[in-house]
Amino acid sequence: xxxxxxxxxxxxxxxxxxxxxxxxxxxxxxxxxxxxxxxxxxxxxxxxxxxxxxxxxxxxxxxxxxxxxxxxxxxxxxxxxxxxxxxxxxxxxxxxxxxxxxxxxxxxxxxxxxxxxxxxxxxxxxxxxxxxxxxxxxxxxxxxxxxxxxxxxxxxxxxxxxxxxxxxxxxxxxxxxxxxxxxxxxxxxxxxxxxxxxxxxxxxxxxxxxxxxxxxxxxxxxxxxxxxxxxxxxxxxxxxxxxxxxxxxxxxxxxxx
Amino acid sequence: xxxxxxxxxxxxxxxxxxxxxxxxxxxxxxxxxxxxxxxxxxxxxxxxxxxxxxxxxxxxxxxxxxxxxxxxxxxxxxxxxxxxxxxxxxxxxxxxxxxxxxxxxxxxxx
Numbered sequence: 001x002x003x004x005x006x007x008x009x010x011x012x013x014x015x016x017x018x019x020x021x022x023x024x025x026x027x028x029x030x031x032x033x034x035x036x037x038x039x040x041x042x043x044x045x046x047x048x049x050x051x052x053x054x055x056x057x058x059x060x061x062x063x064x065x066x067x068x069x070x071x072x073x074x075x076x077x078x079x080x081x082x083x084x085x086x087x088x089x090x091x092x093x094x095x096x097x098x099x100x101x102x103x104x105x106x107x108x109x110x111x112x113x114x115x116x117x118x119x120x121x122x123x124x125x126x127x128x129x130x131x132x133x134x135x136x137x138x139x140x141x142x143x144x145x146x147x148x149x150x151x152x153x154x155x156x157x158x159x160x161x162x163x164x165x166x167x168x169x170x171x172x173x174x175x176x177x178x179x180x181x182x183x184x185x186x187x188x189x190x191x192x193x194x195x196x197x198x199x200x201x202x203x204x205x206x207x208x209x210x211x212x213x214x215x216x217x218x219x220x221x222x223x224x225x226x227x228x229x230x231x232x233x234x235x236x237x238x239x240x241x242x243x244x245x246x247x248x249x250x251x252x253x254x255x256x257x
Numbered sequence: 258x259x260x261x262x263x264x265x266x267x268x269x270x271x272x273x274x275x276x277x278x279x280x281x282x283x284x285x286x287x288x289x290x291x292x293x294x295x296x297x298x299x300x301x302x303x304x305x306x307x308x309x310x311x312x313x314x315x316x317x318x319x320x321x322x323x324x325x326x327x328x329x330x331x332x333x334x335x336x337x338x339x340x341x342x343x344x345x346x347x348x349x350x351x352x353x354x355x356x357x358x359x360x361x362x363x364x365x366x367x
Contacts, residue, residue: 001269001359001360001361001362001363001364001365002266002269002270002361002365003365004365005262005265005266005269005359005365006266008260008262009260009262009263009266012260012262022279022355022357024281024329024331024355025331034329034330034331034355034357035328035329035357035358037365047365048365049364049365071291072291072292073282073291074281074282074291074353089279089281089355091279091292092292
């Protein structure tokens with residue numbers, strides 16, 4: 001078990017995503033026993049004490065769903081080739097969500113601080129060194145300086161990436177959005193007035209024939225409606241929206257008022 | 258950031274058997290979510306929490322048995338029972354907890 005523990009620690013260090021499946025109950029003739037395990041990473045079995053190939057395939061399939069939903073769950077599985085059933089607990093070890101903040105202005109400062117409290121891995125990007133620097137962002141995991149749209153090209157974007165476009169002007173946000181809108185980011189939010197955003201989306205439709213469902217993925221104007229007034233409040237409203245997208249929920253008051 | 262598995266490994270390195278208790282399913286209102294874990298050592302020391310209160314004490318007792326027998330077991334913790342008690346841990350739900358012994362030489366497979 002020490003190898004498995006080591007493997008789990010390693011996964012956490014690397015910020016990788018994985019699923020640990022554990023048999024918690026099984027019919028007697030099923031050929032598996034409670035406590036048997038299997039660790040899945042990148043769609044492959046990394047370690048484990050389950051040897052039945054057909055059962056492993058069923059586990060791999062379910063693990064994929066669990067990882068996508070980011071939700072641990074107890075799942076009853078038929079043991080292939082037998083009439084037996086096994087209860088399998090799928091423990092999801094999610095990759096920490098990555099937040100890319102494009103634009104290092106006055107909203108970005110509280111946004112990055114709060115995002116670190118929320119355990120995001122945070123990258124700040126701006127084309128101005130006097131804004132994108134360690135003094136302003138002591139908590140950021142990564143600070144990048146360079147042409148924003150160009151730099152975004154080189155950043156790996158996965159389904160656990162959240163991108164916030166809050167540059168100093170729409171002429172910067174829009175090329176950045178073009179760069180990422182077709183990617184697999186879990187969340188894309190863009191700041192701006194309704195009028196400018198409408199115009200931007202219209203250009204997307206006209207010039208580039210961007211599909212409507214792609215445009216609909218963009219959260220713009222960015223954030224939840226909590227009548228924000230200060231940069232700190234705007235930062236909170238943006239982060240609350242990323243959590244809503246990640247976890248689900250209505251963003252209504254739980255009291256119903 | 259250290260995970261619960263860093264702590265598990267430390268015990269395994271020392272040659273100790275520990276019990277890893279995980280909430281695998283819940284019904285109704287429970288203090289912690291599915292996936293929450295605690296580790297119990299042979300001396301009954303607890304690391305992490307599955308919500309505290311009477312339920313946790315029950316699981317701790319079972320976990321010590323799991324370590325002794327080196328056989329996993331499932332425990333149903335009924336938080337409905339002690340609704341009359343003043344414990345803040347009373348939530349009114351049910352949680353199923355899987356308690357699994359871990360020791361160094363047990364087959365983990367790599």
